[in-house]
Amino acid sequence: MIRIAQLSCGAEYSGIQKEIERAADTVGAKIVYPEVSLDDILNVENKFGVKVASGDLNLAMARAVRIVENPDLADAVIVMTCFRCAEAAIIRSEIRKFIHEHSKIPVLSYSFTERTTAETLLTRMEALVTTVKFRGLLAREKQKGLTAGIDSGSTTTKSVIMRDNEVIGTGWVPTNEVLKSAEDAFEAALKMAGVKKEEVQAVGVTGYGRFLVGKHINAKLIQEEITVNSKGAVFLADAQKGAATVIDIGGMDNKAISVQDGIPGGFTMGGICAGASGRFLELTAKRLGVDITELGKLALKGDYHNVAMNSYCIVFGTQSLVNSLALGCKPEDVAMAACHSVAEQVYEQQLQEVEVKEPVIMVGGTALVEGLPKAMEELLQLKVRVPKYAQYIGAVGAALLVSGLLEG
Amino acid sequence: MAKVIVYPPTSMILSDLVERMGHKALVVSESVRKLATANDIQSPPLNVTPEEPKKGLRYAAVDVPSGVRGRMALIGPLIEEAEAAIVVEDPGWLTGCAGCNRTNELVRLLIRTKGVPLLDLAYPTDDAEARVFVQKIKTFLEALK
Numbered sequence: 001m002i003r004i005a006q007l008s009c010g011a012e013y014s015g016i017q018k019e020i021e022r023a024a025d026t027v028g029a030k031i032v033y034p035e036v037s038l039d040d041i042l043n044v045e046n047k048f049g050v051k052v053a054s055g056d057l058n059l060a061m062a063r064a065v066r067i068v069e070n071p072d073l074a075d076a077v078i079v080m081t082c083f084r085c086a087e088a089a090i091i092r093s094e095i096r097k098f099i100h101e102h103s104k105i106p107v108l109s110y111s112f113t114e115r116t117t118a119e120t121l122l123t124r125m126e127a128l129v130t131t132v133k134f135r136g137l138l139a140r141e142k143q144k145g146l147t148a149g150i151d152s153g154s155t156t157t158k159s160v161i162m163r164d165n166e167v168i169g170t171g172w173v174p175t176n177e178v179l180k181s182a183e184d185a186f187e188a189a190l191k192m193a194g195v196k197k198e199e200v201q202a203v204g205v206t207g208y209g210r211f212l213v214g215k216h217i218n219a220k221l222i223q224e225e226i227t228v229n230s231k232g233a234v235f236l237a238d239a240q241k242g243a244a245t246v247i248d249i250g251g252m253d254n255k256a257i258s259v260q261d262g263i264p265g266g267f268t269m270g271g272i273c274a275g276a277s278g279r280f281l282e283l284t285a286k287r288l289g290v291d292i293t294e295l296g297k298l299a300l301k302g303d304y305h306n307v308a309m310n311s312y313c314i315v316f317g318t319q320s321l322v323n324s325l326a327l328g329c330k331p332e333d334v335a336m337a338a339c340h341s342v343a344e345q346v347y348e349q350q351l352q353e354v355e356v357k358e359p360v361i362m363v364g365g366t367a368l369v370e371g372l373p374k375a376m377e378e379l380l381q382l383k384v385r386v387p388k389y390a391q392y393i394g395a396v397g398a399a400l401l402v403s404g405l406l407e408g
Numbered sequence: 409m410a411k412v413i414v415y416p417p418t419s420m421i422l423s424d425l426v427e428r429m430g431h432k433a434l435v436v437s438e439s440v441r442k443l444a445t446a447n448d449i450q451s452p453p454l455n456v457t458p459e460e461p462k463k464g465l466r467y468a469a470v471d472v473p474s475g476v477r478g479r480m481a482l483i484g485p486l487i488e489e490a491e492a493a494i495v496v497e498d499p500g501w502l503t504g505c506a507g508c509n510r511t512n513e514l515v516r517l518l519i520r521t522k523g524v525p526l527l528d529l530a531y532p533t534d535d536a537e538a539r540v541f542v543q544k545i546k547t548f549l550e551a552l553k
Contacts, residue, residue, distance in 0.1 A: 010475020010508060013482075015458035018451040041501070053509035055501050082473030085510065114461035114474040 002029040002129045005074035007063050007095055009056035010082040014114045020080070023121035027129045034073045036062040048098065050091075057081070057091045064095045068102040075132045076106045078125075083111040093353065100266060100355065106131045107266050109353055124269055127226035131264050138227060138263045140404040141240045145201045147403045148189065149232075150217070151225070151394030152182050152209030155251025155278065156365060159185035160395040161193035161200065162403070169193025170392055178209040179216050186217070189395075202406055204228070204398030208252075221402040225394050230257045230264045232397025233361045236387035243357035247346065247376065247384075248393070249366040251278045254346050258354040268353040274314040276345035278366040283318055284338035288331050292369065295335050299371025302332030304340035312345050339371030340378075347379045360384045363393040410552040413490035415516060416504035417483050422494055425542065429549035434490055436506070439482040456481075468514060479511040487518045492525045492552050494545060499531045525552065 004024055011017050024031050040062040045051040048061045060079070067073050079095045081088030089111065096109045108128045110121070131138065143162045151158040153175060159182070161169035171188025175181045182205075190197055204221035205214040206228040214222035225248075233239075233246040246257040254276055257267040270276060285295040307324045311317050321334050360382050362373045367390040377384045389396060413434040414422035423433035443455040451457045456478050464477025467484040483506070495516060496503065506512050520526065527548040532538040 010473060010478070012454050013456055013460070013478030013507075014474035015451055015456045015460055015478060017453070017456075038502075053512075054507065055505040055509075056507035058501075059507075082475040084471055085473040085475070085508075087509070088473070112474070114458040114478070 002075045002132050003032045003073075004029050004125070004128065005034055005063065005067055005077045006031045006080065007060040007077060008080040009054060009060055009088050010085070011080055011112065014082065014112060014116075016112055016114065016116045019116060019118040020078075020121060022118035023125045026118065026122060027126045029076075029125065029129050032074055034063045034066045034070075036066050040066065048094075050094070052087055052091060054087055057088060060095060061091065064098050067105065068099060071103050071105060074105060076128045077108070078128065079107060079109045080112055083113045096266060096353070097355075106264065109266070109268065123224045123226065124267075126224040127264060127267065130223065130227045135263065137401060137404045138231060139261070140401060141235070141262065143400040143403045145403055145406050146195065146199060147399045147406070148186065148200045148203045149395035149398030149400070149402070150182050150186055150203065150205045150207075150213060150219075151392070151398065152178060152205065152207035152213045153251060153394070154208050154253075157181040157185040157207070157209070158392045158395045159189040160389070160392050160399055161189045161195060162396070162399040163193070167389055167392070167396060169195070170389065172391065175209070178212055182209065182213040182217070202402045204402030206394045206398045219402075220405050221398060223398065223401065226255055226257060226267050226269065227264055228397035228401060229255065229363060229394050230259045230397070231262055231401055232393040232395070233363045233387065234259055234262045235400055236389055236393065236396060237359060237361045237385050239359050239361065239385075243355075245354065245356050245358070245360045247351070247360065247362045248364045249276070249278060249342060249346060249362075249372065250364050253277065254350060256346065256350040256354045258357065266354050268350045270346070270350050275312045275317050276342055276349065278364070280314050280317060280342055281338055281366060281369055281372070283314065284321060284335065287318065287321060287325075288335060290331075296339070296368065296370030296372065298332050299335035299339045299369070300374060302330065302334070302336030302371070304333065304337040304375070306330070306333040307337035309337050309341050312341060317341055336371050336375070339369065340375040342366075343372055343375035343379055347376070351380070356380065356382075358382060362386050363390045365391040367391070410491040411489050412492045412494060412549070412552070413486050413519060415493070415495040415519060416499050416506065416512070417486065417515060418506060419496070419499070419504035421503060422496065422545075425545050426494070426549065429546060431492075431549055431552060434486040436482050436486070439486065443482075467518065473510070475508055476511050476514065479506050479508060480514065483511070483515055484518070487515070487522060490519070490522065490524055492548075493519045493522070494527045494529065494548065495519060496529050496531050503531065
């Protein structure tokens with residue numbers, strides 16, 4: 001049983017404690033609360049570096065100190081505080097950094113509302129448990145044999161066929177009917193690779209539809225997208241050793257993952273606002289009358305400063321773009337403004353929660369919208385790497401990891 | 409007998425003093441007891457469900473963190489019920505604490521603006537101050553009868 005230490009403020013008063021425990025139970029983990037003494041709390045500033053006015057946050061910091069001093073107390077840590085609390089946001093971030101700097105225990109940080117459910121937490125908890133439970137599998141650097149990966153995403157379904165560490169076939173279809181889309185993508189990848197389904201030794205599945213698809217095709221590996229994508233990213237970017245940061249801006253949510261030797265150390269997953277997703281770029285392309293594949297090239301010719309973006313919201317943000325066009329702004333400026341808006345939101349809301357270390361690898365279909373990596377480079381003041389097959393990252397990660405199960 | 413709210417609203421010491429003087433102390437433990445002993449335990453340990461932060465909207469706006477609103481769902485009704493109040497400034501965590509300082513601030517504000525008889529006290533730091541502290545509370549509570 002994996003023990004996840006909960007360091008939090010406000011969870012029990014927000015009515016979500018049961019949801020946290022339900023999510024942990026679903027992924028075969030249990031929530032634990034490291035014991036601390038009153039002196040540990042009263043003297044927390046001596047060891048942690050600060051104490052604050054809110055007692056529950058001091059308790060969380062004291063528990064963090066206790067875990068760092070006694071790493072056997074927990075296998076992983078989840079730091080949770082109320083959304084919109086400034087005091088808690090500062091301490092949540094500092095606790096994550098403190099544990100990260102002083103131990104090897106994986107940490108997940110999350111800000112909740114009363115609407116947070118076990119389902120919201122499930123993928124995050126699953127990733128946390130995977131990094132503990134399957135550390136050996138995640139350390140795998142080479143794909144062996146003939147394996148397939150399917151990434152059943154919210155917008156598109158991707159599949160790859162890999163043989164002896166090379167991608168030999170790819171398939172990509174929009175996600176309509178989850179099972180049919182998976183079959184179609186898989187068939188396309190098989191056709192391109194020139195191999196038959198029966199020849200494939202094992203299939204790994206990830207993405208939103210992983211449970212349904214995985215069961216249907218009898219997959220050997222069904223895994224959440226955080227560990228799988230980070231594995232695929234460092235494999236394709238040739239950054240398996242040392243630190244890396246993976247940014248995956250998806251159709252429905254975004255992930256920022258801090259990776260060490262191919263294994264996620266800390267990560268955030270956003271999914272509250274569509275204005276920070278690939279969907280916003282799709283809407284912009286549609287409004288500009290260009291194909292999504294052309295939006296990025298168009299954006300590279302533009303300057304976002306020429307467009308007044310009044311909102312990050314997908315509705316009001318689009319309205320700002322429409323207003324700008326009506327005022328005579330150039331389509332390329334509007335395209336870049338959309339890219340900048342998405343990148344800025346991810347930068348402000350998610351990249352502050354992970355350690356951004358080079359190389360920064362952008363993956364997912366949105367990474368191919370050239371304006372987006374460029375906007376991210378400007379914000380981070382760092383070079384962003386977009387590897388080949390960036391849109392197939394989940395499928396590649398799944399095909400790579402499942403090959404590790406072939407050896408029994 | 410008057411209904412007296414105390415601050416910190418989790419203080420067992422203050423609640424005990426109020427009860428000894430024949431009044432009813434309004435403290436969070438009472439609200440928690442009602443929730444936690446309900447027939448249908450949906451959300452252990454306190455049985456606070458996502459409905460409580462919504463009830464807390466009566467005291468704090470929707471952009472106030474859910475943890476504050478959830479706490480206010482327990483403390484707010486006590487403030488509404490109160491006929492008198494005792495507020496101890498800088499009580500230290502040992503005396504009682506809502507766990508969240510934004511909640512503490514809002515609770516103090518709502519108590520002070522309610523317009524009921526109010527005793528403001530500083531937390532005693534030695535034996536002599538403690539005796540004065542108890543005496544002031546006694547005098548205040550006697551005057552409520």
